[in-house]
Amino acid sequence: MLFPIFVIVTLAEIYVLVSVGQAIGGLSTVLLVIITAFIGSSLLRQQGWSTMAKAQQSMAEGRTPAMEMLEGVVILVSGILLLTPGFLTDGLGLLGLMPWSRHYFINHFLEKNAERVFRSRSSVFIHRSGTTESKNKKDETIEGEFWEDK
Numbered sequence: 146m147l148f149p150i151f152v153i154v155t156l157a158e159i160y161v162l163v164s165v166g167q168a169i170g171g172l173s174t175v176l177l178v179i180i181t182a183f184i185g186s187s188l189l190r191q192q193g194w195s196t197m198a199k200a201q202q203s204m205a206e207g208r209t210p211a212m213e214m215l216e217g218v219v220i221l222v223s224g225i226l227l228l229t230p231g232f233l234t235d236g237l238g239l240l241g242l243m244p245w246s247r248h249y250f251i252n253h254f255l256e257k258n259a260e261r262v263f264r265s266r267s268s269v270f271i272h273r274s275g276t277t278e279s280k281n282k283k284d285e286t287i288e289g290e291f292w293e294d295k
Contacts (some may be wrong), residue, residue, distance in 0.1 A: 158231035165232065181235045185227035188242045193220055215251045223247075 164176040200213035203263030226234040256291045 154233065158229075158233055161232050162230075178230055178232070178238075181239075182227060182230075184237060185224075185238055185242070188239065189220065189224045189227060191215075192242050192244070193224075196220060196262070212251070215248055215254075218252055219247045222285070 151226055162174060162178075165177070169177075174234060196216045200210035200217070204212040219241050223238040226238030226241065229235075229238075241250065
């Protein structure tokens with residue numbers, strides 16, 4: 146499923162770059178791609194630091210920075226899209242750096258995947274280190290707790 150997406154996006158990027166190159170010229174097209182990369186990198190830096198500050202503030206208040214972590218993932222993917230030369234990926238990358246569209250992407254992802262995530266059975270294993278005596282034994286037993294959520 147992922148391979149066809151890469152092929153289609155690459156072909157679309159080539160088509161758009163050639164079309165823009167024919168319309169405004171090759172040098173102007175290259176300069177436009179470079180300008181969008183500079184704008185994107187400055188936005189990436191600004192939004193990344195802003196999200197980091199919000200996450201630190203959430204932790205200082207004793208809250209889990211779950212939303213900020215999801216925003217960080219969207220910012221990371223947006224940065225990768227901005228590194229890919231082309232106008233389509235730059236457009237998607239710039240959209241991911243805008244706070245209002247970033248929240249839309251996160252909400253859309255959560256709506257589509259929340260049921261699958263919370264429906265699956267999860268197992269948890271906690272390992273507690275034993276005393277030095279147990280480490281010297283030939284058959285080492287690991288003490289811990291195990292439970293399964295239903």
